[in-house]
Amino acid sequence: xxxxxxxxxxxxRRDPLAPLRELFELPPQSIYLDGNSLGALPKATAGxxxxxxxxxxxxxxxxxxxxxxxxxxxxxxxxxxxxLVGAGASELVAADSTSVNxxxxxxxxxxxxxxxxxxxxxxxxxxxxxxxxxxxxxGAARERGFDLVLAGPGEIERSIDERxxxxxxxxxxxxxxxxxxxxxxxxxxHDAGALVxxxxxxxxxAVPVDLHExxxxxxxxxxxxxxxxxxxxxxxxxxxxxxxDRFEQPLSGWMGHAAPxxxxxxxxxxxxxxxxxxxxxxxxxxxxxECGVDTVLAAERFGGMQAIRRKSLALSALFAERVDxxxxxxxxxRLTPLPDxxxxxxxSYSRADGAYAIVQALIARGVVGDFRAxxxxxxxxxxxxxxxxxxxxxxDHLAAILRSGEWQQPQFSRRAAVVT
Amino acid sequence: xxxxxxxxxxxxRRDPLAPLRELFELPPQSIYLDGNSLGALPKATAGxxxxxxxxxxxxxxxxxxxxxxxxxxxxxxxxxxxxLVGAGASELVAADSTSVNxxxxxxxxxxxxxxxxxxxxxxxxxxxxxxxxxxxxxGAARERGFDLVLAGPGEIERSIDERxxxxxxxxxxxxxxxxxxxxxxxxxxHDAGALVxxxxxxxxxAVPVDLHExxxxxxxxxxxxxxxxxxxxxxxxxxxxxxxDRFEQPLSGWMGHAAPxxxxxxxxxxxxxxxxxxxxxxxxxxxxxECGVDTVLAAERFGGMQAIRRKSLALSALFAERVDxxxxxxxxxRLTPLPDxxxxxxxSYSRADGAYAIVQALIARGVVGDFRAxxxxxxxxxxxxxxxxxxxxxxDHLAAILRSGEWQQPQFSRRAAVVT
Numbered sequence: 015x016x017x018x019x020x021x022x023x024x025x026x027r028r029d030p031l032a033p034l035r036e037l038f039e040l041p042p043q044s045i046y047l048d049g050n051s052l053g054a055l056p057k058a059t060a061g062x063x064x065x066x067x068x069x070x071x072x073x074x075x076x077x078x079x080x081x082x083x084x085x086x087x088x089x090x091x092x093x094x095x096x097x098l099v100g101a102g103a104s105e106l107v108a109a110d111s112t113s114v115n116x117x118x119x120x121x122x123x124x125x126x127x128x129x130x131x132x133x134x135x136x137x138x139x140x141x142x143x144x145x146x147x148x149x150x151x152x153g154a155a156r157e158r159g160f161d162l163v164l165a166g167p168g169e170i171e172r173s174i175d176e177r178x179x180x181x182x183x184x185x186x187x188x189x190x191x192x193x194x195x196x197x198x199x200x201x202x203x204h205d206a207g208a209l210v211x212x213x214x215x216x217x218x219x220a221v222p223v224d225l226h227e228x229x230x231x232x233x234x235x236x237x238x239x240x241x242x243x244x245x246x247x248x249x250x251x252x253x254x255x256x257x258x259d260r261f262e263q264p265l266s267g268w269m270g271h272a273a274p275x276x277x278x279x280x281x282x283x284x285x286x287x288x289x290x291x292x293x294x295x296x297x298x299x300x301x302x303x304e305c306g307v308d309t310v311l312a313a314e315r316f317g318g319m320q321a322i323r324r325k326s327l328a329l330s331a332l333f334a335e336r337v338d339x340x341x342x343x344x345x346x347x348r349l350t351p352l353p354d355x356x357x358x359x360x361x362s363y364s365r366a367d368g369a370y371a372i373v374q375a376l377i378a379r380g381v382v383g384d385f386r387a388x389x390x391x392x393x394x395x396x397x398x399x400x401x402x403x404x405x406x407x408x409x410d411h412l413a414a415i416l417r418s419g420e421w422q423q424p425q426f427s428r429r430a431a432v433v434t
Numbered sequence: 435x436x437x438x439x440x441x442x443x444x445x446x447r448r449d450p451l452a453p454l455r456e457l458f459e460l461p462p463q464s465i466y467l468d469g470n471s472l473g474a475l476p477k478a479t480a481g482x483x484x485x486x487x488x489x490x491x492x493x494x495x496x497x498x499x500x501x502x503x504x505x506x507x508x509x510x511x512x513x514x515x516x517x518l519v520g521a522g523a524s525e526l527v528a529a530d531s532t533s534v535n536x537x538x539x540x541x542x543x544x545x546x547x548x549x550x551x552x553x554x555x556x557x558x559x560x561x562x563x564x565x566x567x568x569x570x571x572x573g574a575a576r577e578r579g580f581d582l583v584l585a586g587p588g589e590i591e592r593s594i595d596e597r598x599x600x601x602x603x604x605x606x607x608x609x610x611x612x613x614x615x616x617x618x619x620x621x622x623x624h625d626a627g628a629l630v631x632x633x634x635x636x637x638x639x640a641v642p643v644d645l646h647e648x649x650x651x652x653x654x655x656x657x658x659x660x661x662x663x664x665x666x667x668x669x670x671x672x673x674x675x676x677x678x679d680r681f682e683q684p685l686s687g688w689m690g691h692a693a694p695x696x697x698x699x700x701x702x703x704x705x706x707x708x709x710x711x712x713x714x715x716x717x718x719x720x721x722x723x724e725c726g727v728d729t730v731l732a733a734e735r736f737g738g739m740q741a742i743r744r745k746s747l748a749l750s751a752l753f754a755e756r757v758d759x760x761x762x763x764x765x766x767x768r769l770t771p772l773p774d775x776x777x778x779x780x781x782s783y784s785r786a787d788g789a790y791a792i793v794q795a796l797i798a799r800g801v802v803g804d805f806r807a808x809x810x811x812x813x814x815x816x817x818x819x820x821x822x823x824x825x826x827x828x829x830d831h832l833a834a835i836l837r838s839g840e841w842q843q844p845q846f847s848r849r850a851a852v853v854t
Contacts, residue, residue: 039492048496055492063483063718071665072459072475076468076802080850084665111713113687114534141699146688146713149701153686157577164699189697238714245491245504245717266573267533268566277609277807279561279584281569293531293566294658296719297665298483382496387697430500 022332022402030316031325034398037309038242044380045404045411050188050216050360050394051384053242059305066301087300088248088269088291094307095241095250098319099214099233100224106252107287108303109295112215112236113146114265115251118290119232120154120180121264123209126257127179128158131207134179137162138208140170144188147213151182170194171202178208185223186216186358189386191330191350193221193358197228204229209257215239218250219310220326220359220396222319231257240359240396242306248299251290258286267292309398325397326359333361333393333405340413349390360394362386374426375415381408442752442822450736451745454818457729458662464800465824465831470608470636470780470814471804473662479725486721507720508668508689508711514727515661515670518739519634519653520644526672527707528723529715532635532656533566534685535671538710539652540574540600541684543629546677547599548578551627554599557582558628560590564608567633571602590614591622598628605643606636606778609806611750611770613641613778617648624649629677635659638670639730640746640779640816642739651677660779660816662726668719671710678706687712729818745817746779753781753813753825760833769810780814782806794846795835801828 026032039055040046046054070078079085092107099106109115120137127134137155139148141164148164155162160180165173174181181203186193200210211232217223219240225233231254237247262283268274269291272282283289313322334352346363365372366389373385383393393408415421446452459475460466466474490498499505512527519526529535540557547554557575559568561584568584575582580600585593594601601623606613620630631652637643639660645653651674657667682703688694689711692702703709733742754772766783785792786809793805803813813828835841 039488041493041495046495052491052496054495055487060484060487060492063487064480067475067480067483067664067722068459071472072480073461075461075466075474076472076804077797078665110530110534111687111716113689113713114530114685117685143699144688145691145694145697145699145701148699149686149688149691152701153682153684157684244487245498246714246720247718248716249713262573264573264577265534265537266569267531268564268569269533271565271569274565275807277565279563279565279568281565281572293533293669294666296531296668296716298667298722299716299719300666302487302718377497384496387695 019403019406022406025402029325031313031321031397034309034312034316035401037312038399040399044382045408047381047383047393047395047400047408049396050239050392052238052245053240053306053396054399056242056305056309058308059244059302062301062305063298066298084297087297088295089288091300091304091307092250092287094304094311095218096252098223098310099218099252100226101252102226102255105255105287106250107291108237108248108250108300109291110249112213112234112249113150115234115249116147116150116213117154118263118265119211119234119251119253120151120182122253122257122261123180123211123232124154124158124160125261127209131179134177134207135160136177137180137182138165138170138173138178139182140165142167142187142189143184144213144215147182147184170199174202174206174208176206178203178206180209180211182211184213184215186221188216189349189362189390189392191358191360191362193356195355196223196230200228200230216358222323225252230254237303237306240310241303242309243303244299244306246299247303247306248296253287253290255286258289263290265292269293269295313398322397326395327354329395329397329400329402329405330357330359330361332402333395333409336406336409337412340409341416344416359396360392362390362392364389365391368421370429371426372415372421375421376411378426379411381411439823439826442826445822449745451733451741451817454729454732454736455821457732458819460819464802465828467801467803467813467815467820467828469816470659470812472658472665473660473726473816474819476662476725476729478728479664479722482721482725483718486718504717507717508715509708511720511724511727512670512707514724514731515638516672518643518730519638519655519672520646521672522646522675525675525707526670527711528657528668528670528720529711530669532633532654532669533570535654535669536567536570536633537574538683538685539631539654539671539673540571540602542673542677542681543600543631543652544574544578544580545681547629551599554597554627555580556597557600557602558585558590558593558598559602560585562587562607562609563604564633564635567602567604590619594622594626594628596626598623598626601628601630604633604635606641608636609769609782609810609812611778611780611782613776615775616643616650620648620650636778642743645672650674657723657726660730661723662729663723664719664726666719667723667726668716673707673710675706678709683710685712689713689715733818742817746815747774749815749817749820749822749825750777750779750781752822753815753829756826756829757832760829761836764836779816780812782810782812784809785811788841790849791846792835792841795841796831798846799831801831
């Protein structure tokens with residue numbers, strides 16, 4: 015365990031991923047621990063966007079759908095993301111938002127469930143799941159005559175039974191950072207005859223995921239967190255090849271048609287994952303997403319997702335242990351479990367009062383974490399650009415703010431909208 | 435009628451909209467008649483995107499959701515588009531794709547129809563409607579126990595009866611350029627107890643639209659055609675205020691929640707049009723869309739949509755009349771009706787053979803129109819940057835290609851994917 019700042023500097027010096035920090039534009043004098051909300055800007059993105067705008071759009075105009083292969087971009091970016099989550103080529107596309115993609119896969123999953131296990135009428139998820147997943151699931155359940163059942167902490171396994179149609183879980187919890195055992199829960203759900211949808215919003219690019227090894231059925235995920243795709247970047251959707259061709263998804267737009275440019279009046283879904291496309295893809299945002307995904311793929315030279323995971327665990331352990339040591343008795347209650355297999359790439363705390371103001375006081379010192387209602391302080395670690403020394407210094411700032419009562423200054427309590 | 439090139443140059447000299455051409459980066463030596471597929475690049479876009487990327491994302495990171503009001507962007511851009519289509523402030527948002535937005539409004543419209551007129555079980559549209567509208571409508575109809583009925587040319591009015599739940603029409607036909615009488619058809623559908631959804635993909639920014647005067651119920655539209663928002667730009671959705679609060683739409687994502695940042699497990703829809711948002715908005719693409727919409731709003735100083743319409747009609751009439759004169763006997767059959775009230779901002783022809791190759795031969799000469807399967811040549815006019823002299827020259831090229839048989843050179847028949 016590194017206990018001094020010098021130890022941390024030495025760890026950073028020996029860090030095999032250290033060169034990757036150079037791929038990012040990071041604000042000076044700032045420690046950014048919010049890449050789990052919005053990933054930092056890759057250096058390549060501005061230039062690539064300028065090229066897409068000035069040359070591909072401005073000069074080549076409509077011809078770029080062919081000449082610049084805009085039409086292939088959802089699949090090309092999808093293939094790159096696939097490498098990060100244990101999916102095969104041509105099994106994953108970048109498109110739409112996580113919410114919209116979740117609606118697509120739930121529509122397909124419920125259709126399959128109705129066909130294969132008509133007596134099973136439950137969608138099971140967690141109270142703590144990210145709200146948009148619950149909102150989309152509640153709507154899809156109601157429309158299709160299923161019940162959305164929400165489990166409390168530790169209740170998932172015992173809630174899996176023959177009534178289960180679809181298990182919908184977020185792999186790493188957005189608030190607590192707790193990580194599920196994807197393979198085990200998938201197997202339990204399959205044993206009960208159910209399908210499993212995984213939301214990888216806080217997993218893709220953050221922790222190793224192997225969708226095929228886990229034998230998952232469907233997955234969705236986010237482009238703007240650990241994939242560094244930019245604010246509101248397109249999301250992604252993956253469907254196990256054994257399901258992809260069986261049923262239509264409900265958002266049957268023209269980009270999912272077998273031959274969109276024949277302009278048939280009747281819908282004929284494309285084979286495979288392409289049928290999970292819907293409308294015309296947002297090329298500017300997709301081009302930026304590709305640059306972001308490339309920063310994660312750049313780690314393949316240095317050990318890939320396994321190396322990212324090793325460093326992530328080291329950073330989060332360092333943070334938690336230093337908080338235990340420096341902030342003891344300050345009212346912070348850690349929400350994130352510390353066993354390696356049970357946490358993602360963040361550490362979160364609840365505090366009975368002042369959580370929002372403490373986060374603001376940290377931001378005023380240049381340490382950017384975030385607040386999650388009602389009482390959570392959240393700190394994310396992105397091994398591509400977060401250093402051990404950043405973690406060390408961040409805890410020093412946190413401890414100083416708590417010790418001094420600095421956070422009680424009135425300006426830190428003024429609320430603004432806060433966004434994931 | 436301008437019959438000489440000099441006449442056209444004189445018309446351009448006196449054109450009140452002429453200064454607006456300076457707002458665009460247009461490829462040199464090219465006549466771009468495909469703004470109905472992908473609008474040209476506004477000069478402001480590259481700089482604005484660089485600012486969003488380098489400063490708002492790169493430097494201010496997550497804080498820009500508040501400080502740069504990213505969170506307000508769908509509504510801010512929506513308010514600007516609203517001014518172009520006769521909608522009120524806070525009635526329209528920019529979000530998702532046209533296909534996804536159509537799914538939202540059909541979901542809401544069918545819910546309302548089921549409540550208000552339970553015996554009416556038909557969605558009526560046209561065989562000739564843009565395919566994605568038909569694909570989405572077919573899916574929504576099947577899921578919700580409605581029938582999608584498609585009318586042939588001239589059959590819409592006689593197909594409106596008490597069985598009608600929702601009339602779904604594209605205002606200006608993507609292929610023929612024929613424009614519907616929005617007010618009249620809306621009134622006929624309302625008289626039959628039905629709701630009306632208008633797709634404004636080829637209308638917004640191209641022809642005057644007044645959704646309130648027409649008393650329309652729902653509208654969707656496209657950001658990347660006449661709004662110049664860039665490839666795959668976000669689309670828009672409008673709901674009449676009397677409907678907006680009545681029912682949920684099916685894509686109940688967190689951005690449509692009354693208080694997204696309270697992270698409630700239960701969905702409570704926002705008031706008004708905000709509930710038609712779903713996932714996190716794609717900020718880069720929305721910022722580019724705002725620049726595009728601004729180019730159309732810039733016409734307000736010079737007469738606005740009425741001035742755009744006057745010039746559009748002059749350009750398309752000039753094109754059609756010169757084709758009649760220069761290309762007589764060449765096998766081109768005009769699909770676009772010529773009465774002013776019946777056409778949008780394009781002129782289309784069918785031809786028994788060679789339509790694709792003729793379009794390619796035109797592109798080789800720098801005249802960019804497009805081909806629409808199976809046999810259509812399509813030429814769009816964007817009064818913000820299309821000049822009379824461009825139209826004059828384009829017809830000269832077309833006539834020369836047809837006269838000489840130049841289009842029969844083998845390289846012009848090689849097919850690539852072609853995109854709207």
